[in-house]
Amino acid sequence: MTAPIQGSHPRHGLDEVIHAPVRFSIVATLAAADKAEFAFVRDTVEVSDSVLSKQVATLEKAGYVAVTKGYVGKRPRTWLALTAGGRAAFADHCRALRAIAGDTTD
Template sequence: MPDQEEPHPATVLDDVVHQRVRLGILTVLSETHECRFATLRDELGLTDGNLNRHLRILEQAELLQVIKGYEGRRPCTWLRLTRRGRSALRAEVAALEQLVGRIRAATDRTDPGS
């Protein structure tokens, strides 16, 4: 039986994670234990509504946790990456690294002078 090739790295990209804003959300959250909604919104230059829409998708996929509470008397929302979210982000980055490697190798083969 011939060896079966691994799937092309592009086929393993996760549509939930790979979307630009959601990838940004997961990346920012991976850099900290938890993050305030307003901080994340400002860091990524999003509107409240746009950020909320992406957070719902990530929360439904169990990639992040939304924690509601108060800072003093003011309502506040904190966001935290779940274990599943960290794993999904690592898998996405690994697939992207494989894609970059393939692109570099193809470029080296087709344009050896660069």
Template sequence: MTELDRHLLAPARLKLATMLTAVSEAEFAVLRDGLDVSDSVLSKHVATLADAGYVRARKGTHEGRRTTWVALSPTGRKVLRHHVAALREIIADVD
């Protein structure tokens, strides 16, 4: 059985990683609004995933204001695929 990844067990981090699969990178505010969390909560989740090597964050400007852009790393994509496979194994027998 494929193992679940401990960094992706928190629903918000799993959703964050999933959101990032659709784009090359996303603006912090877009992710915050999509997850419906505060700046501080998103910042902690991004930091956790960055420390694990699953995402990278870069500072920049957008429409004249400073912002952070977040992208899923190749390692993050691989780990997410394995995590989703493990979830599918777990629920395979659910009617």
């Protein structure tokens, strides 16, 4: 049995970590800002705290998201931000999606 050939189809440019719908939504939300509060991302993406936590952990492990914890007054807060690598991976992923869809403007 021979190994599959890595072709030139744009799907090879998709990032498996980002491609999952919830993770893609998280990264897209974070791409629009320097950082965002956990609750804002949760509400924007319309997921529960536990789902967001699990998906952010996957993105953090991949080096795509940085998590910062702190306080606003006496209330604990968590902020999420894309790393430089996360921004680059998101841009590459979007470029691959546009190529698959036949958009050649990029």
